[in-house]
Amino acid sequence: MHFRTQIEKADGILICTPEYIFSLPGSLKNALEWNVSTRLFETKSVAMIVASASGEKNFDSLALILETLGANVPMGSRLLIQGAKGKINEDFTITDIKLLHEIDSLMASFSRTVY
Template sequence: MKFLAISGSARQASTNTAMLRALQNAAGPDHTITLFDRIGDLPVFSPDLEGEALPGVVAALADAVARADGLIISSPEYVRSIPGGMKNAIDWLVSREELVSKPIVLAHASHRGDDMLEQMRIVLGTVSARFNADLFLRFRLMALSPEEIADRLSAPAALAEIRIFLDRFARDCAEG
């Protein structure tokens, strides 16, 4: 199963990106995870830039979404809300066919952020008929470096939790 993991953070040392990289490393032979960590490179959404004027980085994101069997999205919370970069990425995809029936799940790298997560569930449930709000992966990783996150998520218990999550998501993708 081919998954696209989208980090909603533009920060170089992002906790969410580090968690998604750990998911990449933990994926067994049945799953491939490609990481999109270029949220900060996307221009501000404008319908005037759709079609032939589509920026290359947006085309790359849309192509990666199209090639994936499912999306795993992980995003920080800013001011109890979806960060602008993450919402911008969704705005770029919402009028395109790639997202409409794409299986999507959330992963989260913090013990807080429930307001943002609730907003993400509303938005993703609106843009995709295959958003699964019940399948969710959460780790408490705030204030850890990317190296510490990699170490923590390579521990046997964390690896088992990640693999169960990926297997369940693969079944969800296959059922659609």
């Protein structure tokens, strides 16, 4: 119940996930699907980021789950980061300028839907 309370209290939700075997990590999938019987996501603005080597199947799966939950996920609040390992350095600093701009754009879109 604590997880549902946190969702209910949140102004918005940012989900950032890797791809595991062409899908969401099982714990994230279960946590989201645990809310199918509720209406908690129907009033929430959500931004989603998938960072992976490819990530397309996870990205589509996450979008479908959030749509099923009734979450508001505008196109500008969705980001697929393909080849993620090559866009950060050994200190985990993002080195790809285009990606930095994409993240800024996503956060601006997300902020507009939350406030």
